Amino acid sequence: MSRFEEPLARVLGTRSKRAGLGKLGLETVGDLLRHYPRRYERWGELTPLAHLPQGEAVTILAQVVSASSRRMRQRRGELLSVVVTDGTDTLDLTFFNAGRLKHVLLPGRSGLFSGTVDLYRGRPQLAHPKMHLLGGEESQDSAVADLDRPIPVYPASGSVDSQALRRSVGVVLDTLGEVPDPIPPEVRSRQGLVGLGRALEGVHRPVTEEDWKEAQRRLRFEEAFVLQAALARRRHAAGSQPATPRRAVTGGLLDLFDDRLPFRLTDGQREVGERIAEDLAGDHPMHRLLQGEVGSGKTIVALRAMLTVVDAGGQAALLAPTEVLAVQHHRTINALLGDLAEAGCLGGDDRGTQVRLVTGSLSASARRQALLDVACGRAGLVVGTHALLQDRVEFCDLGLVVVDEQHRFGVEQRDALRGKGRDVPHLLVMTATPIPRTVAMTVFGDLETSVLTQLPEGRSPIRTHVVPAAEKPSWYERIWHRLREEIDAGHQCYLVCPRIGDDREDPGEGGHREDGDTPDADTPDGDIPDADAGPAERPSAGSPSRSARAIRSVLDTLRLVREHPALAGVGIEALHGRMPAEDRERTMRGLAAGDVQLLVATTVIEVGVDVPNATVMVVMDADRFGVSQLHQLRGRVGRGSAPGLCLLVTEAPSDSPARRRLDAVAGTLDGFALAEVDLEQRREGDVLGAAQSGGRSSLRLLRVLHHRAVIEAARHEAGAVVAEDPELIGHPALGTAIAELLDPEREAYLERG
Numbered sequence: 162m163s164r165f166e167e168p169l170a171r172v173l174g175t176r177s178k179r180a181g182l183g184k185l186g187l188e189t190v191g192d193l194l195r196h197y198p199r200r201y202e203r204w205g206e207l208t209p210l211a212h213l214p215q216g217e218a219v220t221i222l223a224q225v226v227s228a229s230s231r232r233m234r235q236r237r238g239e240l241l242s243v244v245v246t247d248g249t250d251t252l253d254l255t256f257f258n259a260g261r262l263k264h265v266l267l268p269g270r271s272g273l274f275s276g277t278v279d280l281y282r283g284r285p286q287l288a289h290p291k292m293h294l295l296g297g298e299e300s301q302d303s304a305v306a307d308l309d310r311p312i313p314v315y316p317a318s319g320s321v322d323s324q325a326l327r328r329s330v331g332v333v334l335d336t337l338g339e340v341p342d343p344i345p346p347e348v349r350s351r352q353g354l355v356g357l358g359r360a361l362e363g364v365h366r367p368v369t370e371e372d373w374k375e376a377q378r379r380l381r382f383e384e385a386f387v388l389q390a391a392l393a394r395r396r397h398a399a400g401s402q403p404a405t406p407r408r409a410v411t412g413g414l415l416d417l418f419d420d421r422l423p424f425r426l427t428d429g430q431r432e433v434g435e436r437i438a439e440d441l442a443g444d445h446p447m448h449r450l451l452q453g454e455v456g457s458g459k460t461i462v463a464l465r466a467m468l469t470v471v472d473a474g475g476q477a478a479l480l481a482p483t484e485v486l487a488v489q490h491h492r493t494i495n496a497l498l499g500d501l502a503e504a505g506c507l508g509g510d511d512r513g514t515q516v517r518l519v520t521g522s523l524s525a526s527a528r529r530q531a532l533l534d535v536a537c538g539r540a541g542l543v544v545g546t547h548a549l550l551q552d553r554v555e556f557c558d559l560g561l562v563v564v565d566e567q568h569r570f571g572v573e574q575r576d577a578l579r580g581k582g583r584d585v586p587h588l589l590v591m592t593a594t595p596i597p598r599t600v601a602m603t604v605f606g607d608l609e610t611s612v613l614t615q616l617p618e619g620r621s622p623i624r625t626h627v628v629p630a631a632e633k634p635s636w637y638e639r640i641w642h643r644l645r646e647e648i649d650a651g652h653q654c655y656l657v658c659p660r661i662g663d664d665r666e667d668p669g670e671g672g673h674r675e676d677g678d679t680p681d682a683d684t685p686d687g688d689i690p691d692a693d694a695g696p697a698e699r700p701s702a703g704s705p706s707r708s709a710r711a712i713r714s715v716l717d718t719l720r721l722v723r724e725h726p727a728l729a730g731v732g733i734e735a736l737h738g739r740m741p742a743e744d745r746e747r748t749m750r751g752l753a754a755g756d757v758q759l760l761v762a763t764t765v766i767e768v769g770v771d772v773p774n775a776t777v778m779v780v781m782d783a784d785r786f787g788v789s790q791l792h793q794l795r796g797r798v799g800r801g802s803a804p805g806l807c808l809l810v811t812e813a814p815s816d817s818p819a820r821r822r823l824d825a826v827a828g829t830l831d832g833f834a835l836a837e838v839d840l841e842q843r844r845e846g847d848v849l850g851a852a853q854s855g856g857r858s859s860l861r862l863l864r865v866l867h868h869r870a871v872i873e874a875a876r877h878e879a880g881a882v883v884a885e886d887p888e889l890i891g892h893p894a895l896g897t898a899i900a901e902l903l904d905p906e907r908e909a910y911l912e913r914g
C-alpha cells in the first residue's frame with residue numbers, strides 16, 4: 162500500500178477525528194495532501210498596540226487577558242469579547258458566532274492577530290481578526306520569525322478551520338518520507354519542475370512565496386500530465402487495434418452522390434473529407450472528432466464518409482442525440498440520395514443502398530423489419546438514437562460509426578456500439594457546439610481533431626438583437642408583426658421558451674438545471690438534446706421581475722400567438738419533449754413541408770434541426786439559456802439563402818451579468834469565442850462534465866481555459882512517454898496515478914455523460 166492510501170486515522174490518531182477531516186471527505190494521507198490551500202495570506206509587520214492606526218490593516222502579537230461571551234440580541238449566536246495585551250497596552254477583539262473559539266481563546270494564550278482597526282465606543286478594536294495561536298512548543302520569538310511566511314488558507318470548510326488543517330498536514334508531512342513521483346525525472350527537468358515531495362511541502366508549508374508558486378506550477382502540470390497520459394494510453398490502445406480498411410472506390414456511390422449534390426462543398430468540407438478518407442483506408446480504427454461552427458455542414462461530411470464505407474462493402478451507422486434529429490437525418494439522407502437510397506426496390510438505382518431508421522418509438526413490426534435489414538446487410542446506412550446501442554441490434558458488417566452532436570454519448574456507449582462490428586469500426590464524433598481547443602484536448606483528448614469554421618457560400622449573416630421587453634414594450638409588441646411579415650414572405654419562424662408550462666413542472670423551472678443537464682422540459686425517455694457542453698446556468702439572481710413574473714412557457718406562448726390578431730391565419734404548432742412521439746414527428750414533418758409556419762418549442766430544437774427556409778428565431782426569457790445554447794438556437798435560422806434574424810427577449814436589467822451575456826451573443830457570430838465566454842462563467846467541473854463537479858475533482862489547480870500552455874506541454878510530454886513505454890512498465894508511479902484518475906468513482910469523468 163502506498164503512503165498515500167494510508168488512512169489518516171492511523172497517522173494522526175484521534176487528531177484526525179478532532180480536526181473533523183472526515184467531514185471534508187479526507188480519509189487518506191493522499192486526500193489530505195491533495196487538499197491544497199486556496200490562497201496564502203501574509204502577516205505583515207508587527208504593530209505595537211500603543212500606535213494602532215484607525216482604519217488600517219495591522220498585525221499584532223498579544224496575549225489574552227480576559228474573554229467573555231454573551232448572546233446577541235439582534236442576531237443568532239454568541240458574541241465573544243476578548244481583551245489582549247502586549248504587556249503595556251490593551252486592545253479589544255470581537256468575534257461574532259464565537260462557537261468553539263471561547264474554549265480556545267483562554268486567558269494566558271498568545272497569538273498573532275490581524276485585521277483592520279476600528280473604533281467602538283471610543284475604543285480601538287479588531288472585529289473578526291484572523292489569527293494564529295501559539296501552542297506551548299512555539300515560542301513568541303519563533304512566531305515573530307515566522308511572520309514572513311505565507312499562511313496557507315484552505316477552501317472554506319465550515320467547522321474545520323485552516324489552522325487545524327495546517328497542523329494535521331504538518332504531522333503528515335513530517336512523517337511522509339520519500340514519495341513516488343508520477344512525473345518522470347527527465348520530464349521534470351525539461352519542464353523545470355520540482356519533485357512531488359518538495360511540491361507538497363511547498364504548497365502546504367511554504368517558507369517563501371516562491372515555494373508555493375513553484376509547488377503549484379508543478380502540481381498543476383502533474384494534473385494535466387496524468388490526464389493526458391491517460392488519454393494517450395487510450396489513443397494508443399485504440400490505435401493498435403486492427404480495423405478493416407475501407408478504401409474509397411472511383412465511380413461508386415460517393416461519386417454518384419457528389420455528382421448530384423445541389424451545391425459545392427466548402428474547402429473545409431473537402432479537406433476534412435480527404436482526411437477522413439485516409440483514416441478509413443488505414444488498418445487501425447479512425448478516432449476522429451469533427452468540430453464545427455453551427456451550420457458549417459457537418460452532416461454532409463459524415464454522410465460522405467458513410468458512403469465511402471458502403472462503397473467498400475461495409476455498413477455505416479449515424480447516431481443522433483434525439484429522436485427528432487434521428488428522424489430528420491433519416492429524411493435528409495433519403496432526400497439527398499434520392500433513388501440511390503432505394504437499391505433493390507422498384508425504380509431504385511441498384512448502384513445504391515438502403516437507409517434504415519432505428520429508434521425507440523418504432524412499432525414492433527417496423528422495428529423487426531428494420532433490424533432484419535440491418536442484420537442481413539441490405540441496409541448500408543443506419544440512422545438511430547440510443548436504441549441502436551441495444552444488444553439486439555446486429556450488423557452484418559459495421560465499418561463506421563458516426564456520433565452526431567456529441568453530448569450524451571460517453572466513451573462506454575461508443576465502445577458498446579463499436580463492439581458490434583467484426584473488427585472495431587471506425588469512429589467519427591461530431592460536436593454540437595464549437596469548443597475551445599484546450600477543452601477539446603482535455604475532454605476529447607483521445608480523439609484526433611478536425612475543425613470546420615467556414616460556412617457554406619451564399620449565407621447572409623444572422624443579425625441578433627436583444628429585446629428588453631420591460632424597458633421597450635413597443636419593441637416587444639413589434640415582434641409579432643415582424644413574424645407576420647416574415648411568414649407572409651414565405652418563410653418560417655421559431656419561438657423558443659424555457660419551459661413547457663404543463664402542470665408537471667416545478668414552478669419557475671428555468672432553462673437549466675444546476676446539475677448541468679438540460680431542462681427536463683423535454684422528452685421523458687432520456688431522449689433529450691443535451692444543451693451545450695453541460696450548461697449550469699445559474700439562474701441570475703437580482704432580477705426583481707423574475708420572481709414577480711412566471712418564466713414564459715410553450716403552452717402560454719402558444720395561446721398568446723394563436724390569439725394574436727397580427728398572426729391570424731398562420732399555421733402555428735408546438736413542439737416539446739412531453740408530446741407523444743407521433744405528434745412530435747407530425748409537427749416536424751409539417752415544419753419540413755412548410756405547413757408549420759411558426760413553431761413554438763422548447764430546446765428540443767436546439768441542436769441540429771435543419772429547416773433552410775426558417776429565418777427568424779425568437780428566444781423568450783433568453784437570459785435563462787447559456788451562451789453556447791443561444792448560439793446553437795440561433796444556428797437554426799439563416800441556413801438557406803435568406804438572411805436570418807434572432808431576437809433575444811429578456812427582462813434582465815440592462816446592467817446585469819445576464820444582459821451582458823446576451824449582448825455577447827448579439828455581438829459575435831463566432832461560436833468558438835462564445836464558447837469561451839460561456840465556459841469562463843462556469844465552475845471547472847461544469848466544463849468537464851457533471852461527474853467532475855461533485856466531490857473531489859481530479860483537477861484542482863488546472864483551469865482548462867486558462868492553462869493552455871500547460872496542457873499543450875503536458876500533452877506533448879505524456880504522448881512521448883506513452884509512445885515509448887505504452888504499458889508504463891518503467892513508470893509505475895504514473896500508472897498508479899492514472900489508475901486513481903480512472904477508478905470506478907471517477908471513470909464517469911471520461912464518460913462525460
Ligand code: ADP
Pocket residue numbers: 424425426427430453454455456457458459460461617618769771773800
Ligand atoms: P451542422 O454543421 O450545424 O450540423 P448541417 O450539416 O446541418 O450543419 O448543414 C447546414 C445546412 O447547410 C444544411 O441545410 C446543408 O444541406 C447545407 N449545406 C451543407 N454543406 C453545404 C454547402 N457546401 N453549400 C451549401 N449548403 C450546404
Ligand code: MG
Pocket residue numbers: 459460565566769
Ligand atoms: Mg448537425
